Amino acid sequence: MDQVRRQDISAESFGARLRRLRSAKGITQSEFAAALSVSTAAVCSWEQDRSRPKVSRIHAIAALLSLSTAELLTSGPTGQLHEKLAQSREEIARIAGTTPEKVRIIIEV
The missing domain is CATH 1.10.260.40 (lambda repressor-like DNA-binding domains)
Structure with missing residues (x-):
């Protein structure tokens, strides 16, 4: 794009x-x-x-x-962050043998 x-x-x-x-x-x-x-x-x-x-x-x-819902509601840099978090959540869940819904990611700034 x-x-x-x-x-x-x-x-x-x-x-x-x-x-x-x-x-x-x-x-x-x-x-x-x-x-x-x-x-x-x-x-x-x-x-x-x-x-x-x-x-x-x-x-x-x-x-x-x-x-x-995050993908629907956000765009731009915020949308990119949600997309990256969703991808990370899925990968972590796969490795941990659980579902993405059970993975929580906390970001401190």
């Missing part, structure tokens, strides 16, 4: 990111709404940054898009 594209993605809003991710999965707004048991108007509002989904829906949206 070139530098310009990386900057575009890191500056995108939640709504723009949601629209991009949904479209990349080939899911229409109507299909997305039906899968989440919400109206198409609600999805449209989210994608236009007029409203945000409830916290309980964030988890369902992330699952539907095959993402972690």
Whole structure:
């Protein structure tokens, strides 16, 4: 990915990111709404940054898009940090013979 594209993605809003991710999965707004048991108007509002989904829906949206909630909610350097943490958590879990959900990483700055 070139530098310009990386900057575009890191500056995108939640709504723009949601629209991009949904479209990349080939899911229409109507299909997305039906899968989440919400109206198409609600999805449209989210994608236009007029409203945000409830916290309980964030988890369902992330699952539907095959993402972690951190990946859904963050972009740019913060998103890169979450991505690296997720990768590390998976590797540590594999080595320790457990699941990534049971691995906790604490960062002190």
